[in-house]
Each structure stands twice: as C-alpha cells, then as structure tokens.
Amino acid sequence: MADCNLCGVSRPTLCPVKVNDPSVSSAYPTGTWRGINEECLHSCHEANLNRVPIRAKKCDLCGIKNAPLFQVKVSVPIFQEPYHRAISKAICESCLGACEESIQRREAEKKEAHH
Ligand SMILES: [Zn+2]
Ligand SMILES: [Zn+2]
Numbered sequence: 001m002a003d004c005n006l007c008g009v010s011r012p013t014l015c016p017v018k019v020n021d022p023s024v025s026s027a028y029p030t031g032t033w034r035g036i037n038e039e040c041l042h043s044c045h046e047a048n049l050n051r052v053p054i055r056a057k058k059c060d061l062c063g064i065k066n067a068p069l070f071q072v073k074v075s076v077p078i079f080q081e082p083y084h085r086a087i088s089k090a091i092c093e094s095c096l097g098a099c100e101e102s103i104q105r106r107e108a109e110k111k112e113a114h115h
Pocket of ligand 1: 004005006007008009036037039040074
C-alpha cells in the first residue's frame with residue numbers, strides 16, 4: 001500500500017506523476033515521481049480544464065513556490081459522517097501537465113490491455 005501524495009489515502013497502486021521538485025532538482029534534474037490515486041488524478045484533470053486560481057504558498061505536489069497555482073478539489077476520508085470531506089489543494093501548471101501525461105499513459109495502457 002502507498003499513500004496518495006495529494007489526499008493521503010492508501011491504495012494498492014498509485015498513478016505515477018513526474019514532477020519537478022525544486023528542493024531536489026540538483027539531485028534529480030529530470031524530475032521525481034509522486035504517486036496519486038485515480039480519484040485525485042481525475043480531480044487534477046478537471047482542475048486543468050477549469051483553471052481556478054487559488055492563493056497558496058506552494059504547490060502541494062512538487063513544492064514549488066512563487067508560481068501560479070490552481071485549485072484541485074479532493075476528498076479526504078474522515079471518521080465521522082459523511083466519512084469524507086472536500087478540501088482544496090493547490091497545484092502548479094507544470095504538475096497539472098504531469099497529471100495529464102499520467103492520464104494519457106494510463107489510457108494507453110488500458111488500450112494495450114484490450115488486445
Ligand atoms: Zn488522492
Ligand atoms: Zn507543482
């Protein structure tokens with residue numbers, strides 16, 4: 001099991017998203033991998049279409065500061081009714097693009113699996 005980097009929910013498999021984390025860019029100049037679950041990947045896709053700006057200190061995925069950020073709505077589990085809560089995350093443009101790539105990779109894999 002692994003925890004989603006956005007909502008923190010544990011899943012057997014996560015969708016890999018390649019981001020440019022500025023704090024480790026000297027060690028990983030080509031980017032590092034984050035894992036997010038399918039629900040959050042879908043939320044990122046919607047955020048990419050809607051592009052709602054959000055005020056936040058840094059990107060919740062790669063940690064970049066002083067970049068334009070966009071709102072991503074994810075639901076996190078809680079221990080009371082209704083057992084989940086909608087929260088807003090802030091994602092930078094480059095991470096939104098990385099999510100789109102991850103979605104496209106998944107779709108390609110699904111097509112492959114059909115043959
Ligand atoms: Zn998630
Ligand atoms: Zn980012």
